[in-house]
Amino acid sequence: MPVAPLETYFVMKKSILKKLRSIVGRKHCTDSETDLICYSYDATNLRYMPDAVVFPETMEEVAAIMRLANEERFPVIPRGAGTGMTGGALAIKGGVVMGMTRMNKIVRVDEENMIAEAEPGVITGDFQKAVESKGFFYPPDPSSAAYSTIGGNVAECAGGALAVKYGVTKDYVLGLSVVLPTGDRIHTGVETTKGVAGYDMTRLMVGSEGTLGIITKIVLRLLPLPETVCTMTAVFDHIEDAARTVSVIIRSGIIPRTLEYMDRSAIQCAESYLNIGLPTDIGAILLIETDGPREMAETEISKLCTLCLSHGARSVQKAKTPKEAHDLWKARKAISPALFKLNPDKINEDIVVPRSKIPDLVKKIDTLRNETGLTMVSFGHAGDGNIHFNIMLDKSRKSDLEKANAAVEALFKYTVELGGTISGEHGIGITKLPFLRLEMSEAEIDLMRRIKKAFDPNNILNPGKIFPG
Amino acid sequence: MPVAPLETYFVMKKSILKKLRSIVGRKHCTDSETDLICYSYDATNLRYMPDAVVFPETMEEVAAIMRLANEERFPVIPRGAGTGMTGGALAIKGGVVMGMTRMNKIVRVDEENMIAEAEPGVITGDFQKAVESKGFFYPPDPSSAAYSTIGGNVAECAGGALAVKYGVTKDYVLGLSVVLPTGDRIHTGVETTKGVAGYDMTRLMVGSEGTLGIITKIVLRLLPLPETVCTMTAVFDHIEDAARTVSVIIRSGIIPRTLEYMDRSAIQCAESYLNIGLPTDIGAILLIETDGPREMAETEISKLCTLCLSHGARSVQKAKTPKEAHDLWKARKAISPALFKLNPDKINEDIVVPRSKIPDLVKKIDTLRNETGLTMVSFGHAGDGNIHFNIMLDKSRKSDLEKANAAVEALFKYTVELGGTISGEHGIGITKLPFLRLEMSEAEIDLMRRIKKAFDPNNILNPGKIFPG
Numbered sequence: 029m030p031v032a033p034l035e036t037y038f039v040m041k042k043s044i045l046k047k048l049r050s051i052v053g054r055k056h057c058t059d060s061e062t063d064l065i066c067y068s069y070d071a072t073n074l075r076y077m078p079d080a081v082v083f084p085e086t087m088e089e090v091a092a093i094m095r096l097a098n099e100e101r102f103p104v105i106p107r108g109a110g111t112g113m114t115g116g117a118l119a120i121k122g123g124v125v126m127g128m129t130r131m132n133k134i135v136r137v138d139e140e141n142m143i144a145e146a147e148p149g150v151i152t153g154d155f156q157k158a159v160e161s162k163g164f165f166y167p168p169d170p171s172s173a174a175y176s177t178i179g180g181n182v183a184e185c186a187g188g189a190l191a192v193k194y195g196v197t198k199d200y201v202l203g204l205s206v207v208l209p210t211g212d213r214i215h216t217g218v219e220t221t222k223g224v225a226g227y228d229m230t231r232l233m234v235g236s237e238g239t240l241g242i243i244t245k246i247v248l249r250l251l252p253l254p255e256t257v258c259t260m261t262a263v264f265d266h267i268e269d270a271a272r273t274v275s276v277i278i279r280s281g282i283i284p285r286t287l288e289y290m291d292r293s294a295i296q297c298a299e300s301y302l303n304i305g306l307p308t309d310i311g312a313i314l315l316i317e318t319d320g321p322r323e324m325a326e327t328e329i330s331k332l333c334t335l336c337l338s339h340g341a342r343s344v345q346k347a348k349t350p351k352e353a354h355d356l357w358k359a360r361k362a363i364s365p366a367l368f369k370l371n372p373d374k375i376n377e378d379i380v381v382p383r384s385k386i387p388d389l390v391k392k393i394d395t396l397r398n399e400t401g402l403t404m405v406s407f408g409h410a411g412d413g414n415i416h417f418n419i420m421l422d423k424s425r426k427s428d429l430e431k432a433n434a435a436v437e438a439l440f441k442y443t444v445e446l447g448g449t450i451s452g453e454h455g456i457g458i459t460k461l462p463f464l465r466l467e468m469s470e471a472e473i474d475l476m477r478r479i480k481k482a483f484d485p486n487n488i489l490n491p492g493k494i495f496p497g
Numbered sequence: 498m499p500v501a502p503l504e505t506y507f508v509m510k511k512s513i514l515k516k517l518r519s520i521v522g523r524k525h526c527t528d529s530e531t532d533l534i535c536y537s538y539d540a541t542n543l544r545y546m547p548d549a550v551v552f553p554e555t556m557e558e559v560a561a562i563m564r565l566a567n568e569e570r571f572p573v574i575p576r577g578a579g580t581g582m583t584g585g586a587l588a589i590k591g592g593v594v595m596g597m598t599r600m601n602k603i604v605r606v607d608e609e610n611m612i613a614e615a616e617p618g619v620i621t622g623d624f625q626k627a628v629e630s631k632g633f634f635y636p637p638d639p640s641s642a643a644y645s646t647i648g649g650n651v652a653e654c655a656g657g658a659l660a661v662k663y664g665v666t667k668d669y670v671l672g673l674s675v676v677l678p679t680g681d682r683i684h685t686g687v688e689t690t691k692g693v694a695g696y697d698m699t700r701l702m703v704g705s706e707g708t709l710g711i712i713t714k715i716v717l718r719l720l721p722l723p724e725t726v727c728t729m730t731a732v733f734d735h736i737e738d739a740a741r742t743v744s745v746i747i748r749s750g751i752i753p754r755t756l757e758y759m760d761r762s763a764i765q766c767a768e769s770y771l772n773i774g775l776p777t778d779i780g781a782i783l784l785i786e787t788d789g790p791r792e793m794a795e796t797e798i799s800k801l802c803t804l805c806l807s808h809g810a811r812s813v814q815k816a817k818t819p820k821e822a823h824d825l826w827k828a829r830k831a832i833s834p835a836l837f838k839l840n841p842d843k844i845n846e847d848i849v850v851p852r853s854k855i856p857d858l859v860k861k862i863d864t865l866r867n868e869t870g871l872t873m874v875s876f877g878h879a880g881d882g883n884i885h886f887n888i889m890l891d892k893s894r895k896s897d898l899e900k901a902n903a904a905v906e907a908l909f910k911y912t913v914e915l916g917g918t919i920s921g922e923h924g925i926g927i928t929k930l931p932f933l934r935l936e937m938s939e940a941e942i943d944l945m946r947r948i949k950k951a952f953d954p955n956n957i958l959n960p961g962k963i964f965p966g
Contacts, residue, residue, distance in 0.1 A: 140744045140853035163750070185693045196691060198700070199668070212940040220849045221881040222665060222921035224654045224704045225929075225936050226963060227945050231667070231700030235693045252750035275609045281632070281721035324793050380689045384609035412690040452691035460694075467694050471681040476696050478951035482944070494695060 039122065040079035044100050048082050048124065051092045056083040056130065067125045070110040070117045071172075072459055078105065078119035085130045087205060087213060087244040093126065094242070095211035097488045104209075105490050106238040108148065108180025111172040113376065114457025116184060116237045120492050128179050131244065134158050142250045143202060143219055148179020148243045152186075164250040167194035170453065171364070179243050185235030187453030189286045192278075192411030193319075194251075196453065198234040205245035206233060209484035219247055232479075237455050238490045240483045254319035257285065258329035259353035260346045262314045262336035263307055267291055269340030270312035271387040274410045276339055277316070278383060282328045287411025288315040288360055291390070294407040298359040301366035306359055310342070314410070315360050317353075363407050370403050371420035375432055379439065380414045381448035389415060392442050400431045414452040440466050456494045464495060508591065509548035513569050517551050517593065520561045525552040525599070536594045539579040539586045540641075541928055547574065547588035554599045556674060556682060556713040562595065563711070564680035566957045573678075574959050575707040577617065577649025580641040582845065583926025585653060585706045589961050597648050600713065603627050611719045612671060612688055617648020617712045621655075633719040636663035639922065640833065648712050654704030656922030658755045661747075661880030662788075663720075665922065667703040674714035675702060678953035688716055701948075706924050707959045709952045723788035726754065727798035728822035729815045731783045731805035732776055736760055736863075738809030739781035740856040743879045745808055746785070747852060751797045756880025757784040757829055760859070763876040767828040770835030775828055779811070783879070784829050786822075832876050839872050840889035844901055848908065849883045850917035858884060861911050869900045883921040909935050925963045933964060 040059070048057045058064070059080045069075045079102070084090045097104045103123025110117050119125055132149035137159055144166075146155055152173040156166050169188035170176060176186070182204070187196040203217030206229075217223065217230035233240055264270035274287060290298070290313045299306040314336065318328040333344045347353035367374055381389050390406070397404045408416040417439060419432045440450045440463050450456075450463050464473065473495050480487070480495075509528070517526045527533070528549040538544045548571070553559045566573045572592025579586050588594055601618035606628055613635075615624055621642040625635050638657035639645060645655070651673070656665040672686030675698075686692065686699035702709055733739035743756060759767070759782045768775040783805065787797040802813045816822035836843055850858050859875070866873045877885040886908060888901045909919045909932050919925075919932050933942065942964050949956070949964075 138851070138853075140748060141851040142747065143851075185697075187691050191690050198697065208940070208944065212944075214938065214941045214944060216941075218849065218918045219851050219916050220883075220918065220921070221660050222656050222849045222878075222883045223918040224922060224924050225918050225920045225933065226925065226941070227709075227948060228654075228667065228700045228704055229941075229944070231697045235697050240696075252752065278611065279609060283721065321793055321796075324790055327790075380687070380691045382607070382610040382612075382688050384607075409691075414689075414691045447688050449687045449689065449692040449694050451694045452689070453693060455693050456695065464694065469683065471677070472683045472685075472695070472698075475677065475681075475683060475698070475951070479696060479948060482947035482951045 040102060044096070044102065045080055047096055048080060048093065051096070052082055052084050052089050056085070057081070067107065067127065068119070070112045070115060072113060072115045072118070074115055074118060076118045076120050077122070078125040079122050081125045081127055083127045083130045087207060090126070090207040090242050090244055091211045091213055094207055094209060097124070098210060098486055101486060101488060103488055103491050106183070106242050108177035108183070109175050111176040112180065112184060112457065113378065113454040114459045116455055116457040116490070116493060118458065120458060126242065128177065135245065137162055137164070141219065144248050144250055146178050146246050146248065148177060148182070148246065150178045152176050152178050152181055159250055160253060163253050165253040166200065166248060166250055168197045168200060178246055182234055182243055182246055183236065183238045184455045185453065187409070187414065189288055189409055191409060191414070192287050193283045193285045198231060200249045201230055201234050201246060202249050203247040204230055204233055204243055206241040206243055208241050209486070209489040217247065235455070237457060237493055239480060239493050240489070242489070256322040256325045257317055257319045257353070258325045258347070259317050259356050260329055260333055260344055261356050262316065262341040262344045264311045264313070264340055265342050266340060267311040267390050268387050270314055271390050273314065273336055273339040273341070274386055275383050277332060277335060278411065280331070280335060282318065282331060284316050284332065284411060285319040286315065286317040288408065289410035290315070290360060290363065290407040291405065293403065293405040294363050295359060297366045297370060297405060298362040301362050301369055302358060304358065313359070315356060360407070363405070367405060367418055367420055371422055373421050373423040375419040375421070375436060377417045377436055377439070378414065378452050378454040379417060379443045379448060379450060380412070380452035381443055381446045383413045385446040385448065386410060386413060386415070388446060389443070392439065393417065396435045396438060400435050402428065402432055402435065413448065437463065458493060461494065461496065509571060513565070513571065514549055516565055517549060517562065520565070521551055521553050521558050525554070526550070536576065536596065537588070539581045539584060541582060541584045541587070543584055543587060545587045545589050546591070547594040548591050550594045550596055552596045552599045556676060559595070559676040559711050559713055560680045560682055563676055563678060566593070567679060567955055570955055570957060572957055572960050575652070575711050577646035577652070578620070578644050580645040581649065581653060581926065582847065582923040583928045585924055585926040585959070585962060587927065589927060595711065597646065604714065606631055606633070610688065613717050613719055615647050615715050615717065617646060617651070617715060619647045621645050621647050621650055628719055629722060632722050634722040635669065635717060635719055637666045637669060647715055651703055651712055651715055652705065652707045653924045654922065656878070656883065658757055658878055660878060660883070661756050662752045662754045667700060669718045670699055670703050670715060671718050672716040673699055673702055673712055675710035675712055677710050678955070678958040686716065704924070706926060706962055708949060708962050709958070725791040725794045726786055726788045726822070727794045727816070728786050728825050729798050729802055729813055730825050731785065731810040731813045733780045733782070733809055734811050735809060736780040736859050737856050739783055740859050742783065742805055742808040742810070743855055744852050746801060746804060747880065749800070749804060751787065751800060753785050753801065753880060754788040755784065755786040757877065758879035759784070759829060759832065759876040760874065762872065762874040763832050764828060766835045766839060766874055767831040770831050770838060771827060773827065782828070784825060829876070832874070836874060836887055836889055840891055842890050842892040844888040844890070844905060846886045846905055846908065847883065847921050847923040848886060848912045848917060848919060849881070849921035850912055850915045852882045854915040854917065855879060855882060855884070857915060858912070861908065862886065865904045865907060869904050871897065871901055871904065882917065906932065927962060930963065930965065
């Protein structure tokens, strides 16, 4: 079960609450326990009670709140939909959670220049649909897209299954409006592909996990909607063959839109949940999509079928209709919910290695599984080397928890040795903070601290995240 | 003619020269006047004499020089090939120019993971050829590619003609090795598409114009080499039709590889230089390329021919052979050298507006031309709204120079009003520094100053660039 906060560092004076209410209006600021509980957790299952939750509607209100926070020195924690996996939206030192949900307008879709402007609280899935209805494509597609917000996606630099061809959130953010922790308002970036006036503040903000400023508007680049998407799966007897085929595919000159991977445990798990006759005696399955002009996408998917068969696939299956494509995705999408059938608790880590190292990573996971006897499931975005590694366990069994934690640390170390990173798209937050030194030197962490100070001299914006102190 | 420095802020002690020589070896450090003159200028035609020039070979040597610079408080100015257009490599306060030319190895081309690692002194064109020979494509292609360096390209975030489809340098830099101004060594970024551990220091370094750190190694993302490139030109009677067609093309869902534009003055200028029978009674020419699988690229270029004709083009021409494509490019490539036939001095500004605003920009240039009576030539990367605007004049005619400067300022103001930027790919350096406030607020400039301080507490690395003091 979720743990309660050990300590609330900041306890709010009633006078502050009054001032907050005068900024946003009484009904947009709450300190009732029921409300606070709703904003005390995120997708990590950890819990920290804030002192208040406030819902600003304008950049001016955000700025006024930040100025007050500086005067009174209380922590402010910006929050989108709370779907973060590493604790970025948790009020670990108490203070005020700033819910961005009222700032939820798509300000404009500029068809001629193929850009859109959105407030941070817009749901990513809604945004995708809105631009699709005008013939455009916004590729970043985290699994949480149906409920996570664009602002949260920018703060965490969300990725997803399409990154292998289309990159991640940072590749689509052209400019931002930001309220600095000091209350100053700035605009970063441009509305054009090119633009080099001054330091790249836009990219510095993206992925800064709500520690450098509060994003109040986002200018995003759009692409033309691809004409077709083609979908296929390839079933491999041996996981190593599947892993090696990933590199072969990319090296072939065809960059698929998605290149997803599921290991045997993942498939078994999905099958026990769905009962649709998935083959469970296998090594791994690759799920691959191409897109673009119809003829090109179809030629490419056929080439990839042949290529998989000549690199160890037992069978391949190409979707002939959108319905068939949807069925091929069913297993992949069922894995996450299905995992809890195995055991009540999940440790879910998001690591990345260079594509060519996926076979090594796969072997390492096998070794760890054998050594610990724990249930380990891996799946994810193999095309960009991004593997979601899960340990399903009952955390109340202390020895299992200890073994699991040791396995995670061993896997992180090995990932960094392979030239990879401990976080592909979930951020560092608080859950990966203890492992940051595996990847970064003291000089690198010190530099981040100095940058944080340049933005936030009083350390009031989302303090205690990413790096120690 | 080049101007001499008004003042050398720092005058070097002989003891420092001795220490520099002990770090890099006697023959890699010079203070002879002849040598210093060679490193006193860049493509701006301004001149500032450094006190010494030093050529390190390793990251360790770079770090030792920076530690010494901190002890003795002398400026260090990193320099690639000196092709910068805004004075980024000029020793405006004296000090030591650090030439990166000895660090010129392509460390590796990792074919499986489609990345390459290069030292900063590698010539961009050499790098492009090296990866092409292995079937890969490095798209950033500044006009200076034949002699500028990858390190300089990263420091300035170089663009070029392919940005409309492929983006600019920042879109290809995955990771960096950097010596901080303090002498600390850091590594930024990852070798994978995804990676969100900590702040995005890589992107902060890219385009920081050598003010935040000295880049000693660069990890770059590569693409598969496109199968075909198709080339066409479209001649328009009216420049406004050409400008409008740019938006229509992009909106059609086809993203061309290049979409270049030349106005009548540019064509006349090229013709007087080349004498190849270019039509000089025109409004403008668009030069367009598509690339990708052969069939797709060919279909697309045919569609674009039709589209240009139906939007006001007098004629279109499609290259049937590489030789014909080369001929179509001839005029575009001749413009820059040909300009000096018109007048001895060039003011060359690099502005960007949202594509849909190009017609407005074109009109404004016409007005300025009529008002001042000066020779103005515009051409450039219309596909991404990046227009190179040139005034050819004799700077010794004081009244012409004054009119030209006023026209540049008026154009910058209008560009920003249109939602554009005063620098698409040349940086701010010192030549655009007086105009930075047209685009950025005091709060934004102050934040840059604080970031500069977080990296460079003693302000010794390339001081006086980008923003005032």
